[in-house]
Amino acid sequence: MKVLVVYYSMYGHVYKLAQAAAEGARAVESAEVTLCRVPETLPQEVLEKMGADHAQNEQREVPVCTVEELGKADAVIFGTPTRFGNMCGQMRQFLDTTGQLWMQGALVGKAGSVITSSNTQHGGQESTILSFHTTLLHHGMVIVGLPYSFQGQMTMDEISGCSPYGASVIAGSDGSRLPSKNELAGARFQGEHVAKIAKKLTA
Template sequence: MANILIPYYSAYGHIYEMAQSVAEGAKRVDGTEVKIVKIEEFDAVKEAMSGQEAYVQAQNVQDAVETATHDHLRWADGIIWGIPTRYGSMPAQMKQFLDSAGGLWASGELEGKVTSIFTSTGSVHGGQETTIITSLVPLLHFGLLYVGLPYSENPEQLTKEGIGGTPYGASTLAGPDGSATPDQRDLTMAGRLGARVAKIAGKLSS
């Protein structure tokens, strides 16, 4: 049995949609309990983006999702982070949440928990790999155990088509204008990531 937490940040809904598939994959593993929680948006961003209909609609869809807390991290045996790219690394909203968890770092409460990352970018070379790799650094400081997405479980990665998928974690393309939706193959890979983390977290927690 394992508790799987999926904390995510999503401005336009792409990461939120991926989070649903990650959760579905984790739930397919017997004895797994899953929670999806969102990283709180900055008030300044809400105000600045209030004139963008796509942003407003995406935020309204996520309105009922519970806001992530440190207690959620304590509850989890495995944590799968939904982190969109901002210039090749995590957005400030996610960084602030991790920065605020210094007490958990100091106490070592997250050490030994399984973790992974899924992401979204505007273009094929917009930071799918760098976002995951750079976001891994603070997770290692917390003592989390990182799980990737190997080619043996994810043959869709071996393609020249413009879809997501990396050995570092699941990913999707939002498109330069954010109008693209996750390809079904991206969602499939996201589900496999959820299942992989849930299986490993279950073995370690038992």
């Protein structure tokens, strides 16, 4: 049972969530989990000007995902930062190359889930995940969110990401806030939840 965690992360926040989601998925017996990233579309000099080169260097060892890998997975957890309430351009461009998978029905009946990040508390996390679901539904995937059995999303003790739609992180207006313990716990829970559902779907 193969679980693919495929993400884009400019400053490393979604990368850390994706790592936690992969960790959660690995807790499920028989789960073979692969972490990979979508291709970068911005030139190196642009990334340097945006101050993202350090975070990009940290991810250089993470393999770049291919469309073929999506088709071979039994479940896919997608990770993207929000861009004005939608997925980032890098993820959109990658998904726009999956037409052949759609023609083949390669993702029909497989579990699909989304994690995200934004700078601010109300920066479009939920709309990013919900709008992402449209693409997954066109591929015939079974949408998996973050159920309220993860009680961390109901905390009133701190500002925190995570909603029934999926785990998320609030990065801060300057991007300096790293994922909290609660946000990482949400991603782990979601990863395990997706893998359990995928195991049932493939039984």
